[in-house]
Structure formats: C-alpha cells, structure tokens
Amino acid sequence: MINYRGINHLAMVTRDMTATIRFWRDLLGLRLVAGLGREGYRQYFFEIAPHTLLLFFEWPQAQPMMEKDHGVPVEGPVGFDHVSLCVASDDDLWEIKSRLEGAGLWASELIDHGFIHSLYSFDPNNIPIEFSAPVAEVDLHRQPRMRDRHPLPAAKEGMAPVNGHWAAAAPIPPAAERYIYPGEGTDLVDRPEDDEAAP
Template identity: 60%
Template structure:
C-alpha cells in the first residue's frame, strides 16, 4: 500500500457559511468543491496539494461541547483534535495573530520538543492545532519511544509487522467494480 496523506477529514456543521468564513477566509484554505441538495451540503477545503478538510452541513447537528486538547474524557468520543501542519513558526504566528484578531481563543506557541504548536477551536467547537517541525528534529526518520511502560505491541517497534493479519487474496481484475456515488456531479459538464 502507498499512502499519500489524508485525502480529507470529514467533519459536521450546522452553519456552512460560518464554517467557510473561518476555514477559507480566516485561515486561507481554498474551497475546492461543493456538493448539495436541500438539507445536505458537503464542501471540501484544500489544506495542501494532497490533503483536504471537508464539512457536511446538516440542519439538526449541534456544535460539540468544547473539550480541551489532549485532556482525557469518559464516554463516547470520535477523536481528540486535528493538527494541521504548517511550514514554520512564522506561519504559526500568522495563524495565531489572525485567530486572535478575529476574536477566537488561541493558545500561546507551545514547544513540544519535536513540533511547535498553537491550539484553538473552529466555530463548531472542533479542537484544532497547527504545528510546525522543530528544525533538526525528525521523529519520522528516527522513531522515538519515550513511554517508560509501553504496551507489548508498541515494544515491537515502528515498522509494520507481517503475519499479524490474514494475507488477503487480491480481487481478480475481472471482478473489480466501481460504483457511482456522491460527487460525480462535480465532473459533469454544465450542459448535462
């Protein structure tokens, strides 16, 4: 398998216009696609050439309760926060200044040793982080396990372990089918 990044993270909003104003106009992400019909919208914003964030607009969804980044909770939870990478600390300062000027809470710059980060929330109370690498530190090239009591599986190391899961039987080319789904209308000629 060859991964290329996060194609898109799909979130939910009740107010697409406010969401677009935040992600496109405040944070500078391009709105690259939009699907819609009464009671439903699905819009995509470009983070990088290979990564997007997307939002479904559903009229009955409510913003999630605010939850501080990385603070343990009890009960159902899908994810803690999303961290979006930026080039360097100048980008972090620009994001921090923009969020603060627009009246959004935003943290100070935090040095995690391998990344620098600022934290905030979008209008849907989605916990977001913006991070840049610390120059000269690359945990992807040199994985580090600082947990003093890692689980047995974590002690096996960074690389994927063969033989853990059944070996798949490849679907024969003659049996490979692709079915139509939402979004095909983005590629249709306007005359159709």
C-alpha cells in the same frame, strides 16, 4: 505493500456552512475547492495542502461539539480529540495567532512539544484545532522514537509492521472482475454531456 500518500480528507460536521466558510476560507486562508449540495445537505471541501482536504458536511439538525480542551481525557463514548494542521514555520503560527486574536477568537500561546511548536484554538463548530510547525532537528519520520516508559508488548516489537497477527489477506479479484460503484461526488466530474447541456 500499500502505498499510503497521506490523508486525502478529514470529514467534519457543521450546522452552519456560512460560518464554516468564513472561518476556514476567509480567516485562515484555506481555498474552497469543491461543493456538493441538495435540500437539507451540503458537502464542501477546503484545501489544506496538495492532496489534503478538510471536508465539512452541513447537517442542519447537528449541534456543535461540546467544547473540550485538546488532549484532556474524557469518559464515555469518544473517537476524536483534535485535528492538527501542519504549517511550514513558527512565522505561520504567529500569523495564525494574530488573525485569530484580531477576529476576537481565542488562541493559545505557542507551545514547544520538542518535535513541533504548536498553537491551539477552536473553529465555529467547537472543533479543537492545533496548528503545528516542525522542529528541524527532530524528524520523527526519518528517525522514529519510542519514549514510552512502560511500552506495550506490541510496541516493543518495533516500529515497522509485524506479520503474523492477522489472517492472510483475502484474494484480490482480477482486474476484469473489479467494479467501482458510483457515489457522492460524481457531480464534480466534467462529462461531455454536461458541456452539451450548458447554455
């Protein structure tokens, strides 16, 4: 059984890291916890919650997304609609709304979705954002609910994973044969040789 622990990071794109830092860190209060960079490339990480990060790649030739309302269907290539950040309570939603409007940015009214209350806005890259506060009486994690009036046959099979729809997993190699290749981010690890090179 795979032990999922949530979302490690969401990876977004900006052409203006300064504006992104000013919005996510300075206006919304997400701590900047790591940064990588070289000529023509940056990668910065903002902490949403313990073990949950929002990552931005800075690609100078990128263009901001076309502004698109949250949850409104579109035609053509698409793979993302909006990101929703969970907050503790409605008080947090009102504080975020106050900060956004104080900065001259658009913020929706608070919306009751039954299981969450939500506030909508956009970041400087036109990324649609939702801020969601849980409704205590409705916990979909403890009590999943299917309210589709015309559920797909696959959905009628239940909420838990159903075996038999995929071929068996490939064999997992023994520990002695496993290798993890180095990639971006190894610069964030402190190594003894780094301490020796420091002035």
